[in-house]
């Protein structure tokens with residue numbers, strides 16, 4: 001049987017590349033951003049919205065779904081696609097990122113932690129993470145990895161990276177489902193040497209795609225870029241590279257420039273719920289007093305439902321009065337902003353113009369200082 005998920009390059013511009021990710025639920029033009037549907041919903045945004053906003057693929061969190069409503073219940077509801085009413089591609093994370101934020105007990109077998117829902121003890125092994133994700137039924141599942149908080153001593157990062165490799169082998173051995181791809185995850189902190197080893201060894205295991213984990217956790221952009229370069233140099237050219245948890249404009253463009261294809265992050269929707277509008281001339285808070293009587297949209301060039309109909313003055317009023325519509329409209333806007341950033345990046349790469357596009361986009365955002 002052919003691989004359930006594959007990636008073809010379409011065009012190259014320096015290290016940046018466009019391509020097509022093929023999945024059992026359709027194709028994704030890359031570079032692509034996946035909004036995060038933490039509990040099987042991109043907060044305040046329905047599947048019909050995602051379709052109309054041009055979203056190609058979404059991410060759902062295994063940690064949350066295995067605890068509520070439970071993987072078996074998701075399966076009974078038609079797996080993730082059926083439950084969410086979303087016919088397009090879905091990726092599930094392994095649950096590791098959330099689990100490691102709960103200070104779990106980690107040993108060679110797996111991780112033990114207390115559920116943040118009811119305090120019950122939960123144990124998760126690399127094999128469990130595969131089984132749960134196969135039950136959830138996404139197109140792409142991720143191997144369980146070991147995360148360390150940065151900064152950390154090199155020896156600690158190395159041990160976590162090496163255990164991640166052993167867990168990756170166990171995950172591959174546990175895999176049963178033929179219509180779901182399993183991606184390995186490269187670790188190694190911000191140490192280019194550890195990143196190189198991790199990428200080379202993870203690639204040698206033969207995964208059809210690769211997550212680059214443990215970044216976007218507080219390291220500097222320069223550290224992150226070096227780590228990504230070290231990883232990209234070792235991964236097979238014909239496999240998709242997914243930087244996990246990266247979603248700010250500058251970070252996305254830096255990673256695309258270094259040959260990365262897939263991204264997910266809560267940033268666009270989380271910032272929206274805090275009143276922050278993403279904008280090509282610099283992000284800003286919609287709550288600022290100066291918008292009180294503004295009849296301008298957030299961005300006159302933005303095709304989103306918020307900018308097509310509503311003023312900054314109205315949106316500010318909705319936030320000031322805690323009306324849920326404000327949170328929703330800004331979420332839609334920030335998602336469309338990010339979708340368009342990706343589409344513009346793809347166009348620029350195809351035109352051989354990415355470096356110039358990258359500089360121009362970042363320079364324009366610096367015209368207006370980012371304010372709280």
Ligand SMILES: [Zn+2]
Pocket residue numbers: 298299302303304305306307308332333334336
């Ligand atoms: Zn908009």
